[in-house]
Amino acid sequence: MYQAIVFLPLIGFLIVGLFGTSLGAKASEYITSGLLVISAALSWVAFFSVGFSETEVFTVPVLRWIQSGGIDTAWALRIDTLTVVMLVVVNTVSALVHIYSIGYMHHDPNRPRFFAYLSLFTFAMLMLVTSDNLIQMFFGWEGVGLASYLLIGFWYKKPSANAAAIKAFVVNRVGDFGFALGIFGVFVLFGSVNLGTIFANAASFIPAEHGAEAAAGGEAVLNFLGYALDKQAAITVVCLLLFMGAMGKSAQVPLHTWLPDAMEGPTPVSALIHAATMVTAGVFMLARLSPLFELSHTALLVVTFVGAITAFFAATVGLVQNDIKRVIAYSTCSQLGYMFVALGVGAYGAAIFHLFTHAFFKALLFLGSGSVIHAVSDEQDMRKMGGLRKLIPTTYWMMVIGTLALTGVGVPVTVIGTAGFFSKDAIIESAFVGHNAVAGFAFILLVVAACFTSFYSWRLIFMTFHGKPRASHEVMHHVHESPPVMLVPLFILAAGALLAGFLFHDQFIGEAYGEFWKASLFTLPDNHILHDMHGVPLWVKLSPFVAMLIGLLFAWQFYIRSPETPKQLAAQHRGLYAFLLNKWYFDELYDFLFVRAAKRLGHFLWKTGDGRIIDGLGPDGISARVVDVTDRVVKLQSGYLYHYAFAMLIGVAALVTWMML
Numbered sequence: 016m017y018q019a020i021v022f023l024p025l026i027g028f029l030i031v032g033l034f035g036t037s038l039g040a041k042a043s044e045y046i047t048s049g050l051l052v053i054s055a056a057l058s059w060v061a062f063f064s065v066g067f068s069e070t071e072v073f074t075v076p077v078l079r080w081i082q083s084g085g086i087d088t089a090w091a092l093r094i095d096t097l098t099v100v101m102l103v104v105v106n107t108v109s110a111l112v113h114i115y116s117i118g119y120m121h122h123d124p125n126r127p128r129f130f131a132y133l134s135l136f137t138f139a140m141l142m143l144v145t146s147d148n149l150i151q152m153f154f155g156w157e158g159v160g161l162a163s164y165l166l167i168g169f170w171y172k173k174p175s176a177n178a179a180a181i182k183a184f185v186v187n188r189v190g191d192f193g194f195a196l197g198i199f200g201v202f203v204l205f206g207s208v209n210l211g212t213i214f215a216n217a218a219s220f221i222p223a224e225h226g227a228e229a230a231a232g233g234e235a236v237l238n239f240l241g242y243a244l245d246k247q248a249a250i251t252v253v254c255l256l257l258f259m260g261a262m263g264k265s266a267q268v269p270l271h272t273w274l275p276d277a278m279e280g281p282t283p284v285s286a287l288i289h290a291a292t293m294v295t296a297g298v299f300m301l302a303r304l305s306p307l308f309e310l311s312h313t314a315l316l317v318v319t320f321v322g323a324i325t326a327f328f329a330a331t332v333g334l335v336q337n338d339i340k341r342v343i344a345y346s347t348c349s350q351l352g353y354m355f356v357a358l359g360v361g362a363y364g365a366a367i368f369h370l371f372t373h374a375f376f377k378a379l380l381f382l383g384s385g386s387v388i389h390a391v392s393d394e395q396d397m398r399k400m401g402g403l404r405k406l407i408p409t410t411y412w413m414m415v416i417g418t419l420a421l422t423g424v425g426v427p428v429t430v431i432g433t434a435g436f437f438s439k440d441a442i443i444e445s446a447f448v449g450h451n452a453v454a455g456f457a458f459i460l461l462v463v464a465a466c467f468t469s470f471y472s473w474r475l476i477f478m479t480f481h482g483k484p485r486a487s488h489e490v491m492h493h494v495h496e497s498p499p500v501m502l503v504p505l506f507i508l509a510a511g512a513l514l515a516g517f518l519f520h521d522q523f524i525g526e527a528y529g530e531f532w533k534a535s536l537f538t539l540p541d542n543h544i545l546h547d548m549h550g551v552p553l554w555v556k557l558s559p560f561v562a563m564l565i566g567l568l569f570a571w572q573f574y575i576r577s578p579e580t581p582k583q584l585a586a587q588h589r590g591l592y593a594f595l596l597n598k599w600y601f602d603e604l605y606d607f608l609f610v611r612a613a614k615r616l617g618h619f620l621w622k623t624g625d626g627r628i629i630d631g632l633g634p635d636g637i638s639a640r641v642v643d644v645t646d647r648v649v650k651l652q653s654g655y656l657y658h659y660a661f662a663m664l665i666g667v668a669a670l671v672t673w674m675m676l
Contacts, residue, residue, distance in 0.1 A: 077090040144299055274289070331595055339396075343380050356442060401479070438516055
């Protein structure tokens, strides 16, 4: 069953990728979508059979892979609760995106290629989440990077799409460089890249009776950048390098700049990349390697700090964006920050719970926005929408459900609420009781980000669906509801956005935590965060609800009751508005520091290094000298007989003179 879950998308990719042109678009759509639906159904079977039973971790062998020196790795599927949760998330969202794309991409002439890329992306992500060793994880890691490049740049005739694809690829390579170094470091410290061996050795790497600082001042076990590191320093450096990879893949500050630009791809791609797959790879990786991160308080502190800053930063930028997809993209960036805060304070269950619920409501919002874009003739600027509520009512209510889940609407201190109410509030509560030095700072930023999230989410709803129509009469005349093939996936995702939190909160973060997760998530014995987060003061439990309410009221005031207020505020605070609209000028800063410098260096190496020195003194210079010599020799060949006779006489005279002397 597990081989089928993983390899059915690969089979779909190979069939359609190789023979899609011959099969035709319809057959390509049905083959890839059908195989993904089967894979998704089997994933749910695996979820209940592993998560709700006493089944411990086990591996499913596939083939022998690398045997070289100290590396002995087999290609195997590691199956535990964390794996099956990710299988459900990846395959469910991917199957729904495949089905949705049948309607959304109906007029595109390159549908076989598009569906092949979708299946390749899904297979790469499945390889990542089922990996039994770090090399296999890196294979999946790079696979989703390649597939994201192909999907973001799918409309390759658009310069902006090509630029966005290259940007995503390059920024992720920066993070992946750190991830690769982290894998090398793990191999040096533990002598293996197999997860089972690493986890077994991690338990005794730093003696528990001495606490986390046990190895400080001990013998050097790792040399890095010229420094000899003891065990504690080494594990911290390795964890930070691994986290660097997660920062790139999961779009954390400062490696976040690729994610909003990735909106240049088709909307189903946005849903697939930003809801459940590529951007959650970093979160999954940290949860999977929790036995290592638990050994370094410093690394966890950095993870908490970066997550909190990202949650706040992305929420502030989302306040003023006008592209409907970019608003949701910055929302994704912010929600990933929440997940990393939970990882940083040791609430791994809460982080994966939010990953699980977020997949449903964020995919719902992205696909809902695609339905809006489909209705208004591919327009994405919310300033050119408005008044769509009665024209596309089904899409409207689906977007409202997604917004309710994203903003965490629910009744505090009860089990009545949307998916985000359970998972996001759990993260905020875990930050409040977290024991690292920046947990309190993170708690404050997350509550503020919750307020901003509510504001920009309802701003999107009000600008898009309420008020007077701001589109042209021709566009409004053609507004229509999406076909059933696009709406049915929205209904399924809406059910998840409403019910996933209520149905599964007990397993992910409640009383059934131990029986559900078993050994797939690791925490030190002194980590009592799961117990502490359920005993926080009432005002902490109420704070996300109050923040959500404040954001909703301000959005209603600004975009329903007094639509002129935002323009007046923007005019009064032009500097702040420009700062947020330009995304804190990260792109401009990187352009100044890295892009221009790299271009100047490249131009110098091209023109001076390669052109003048290598080519000038090398092949071009030699060939030029040969041409010069031959040109002069050619001039001696005049073609006149008397010239040749004269030259012969001079030669004879010279020869006679030489012999006489």
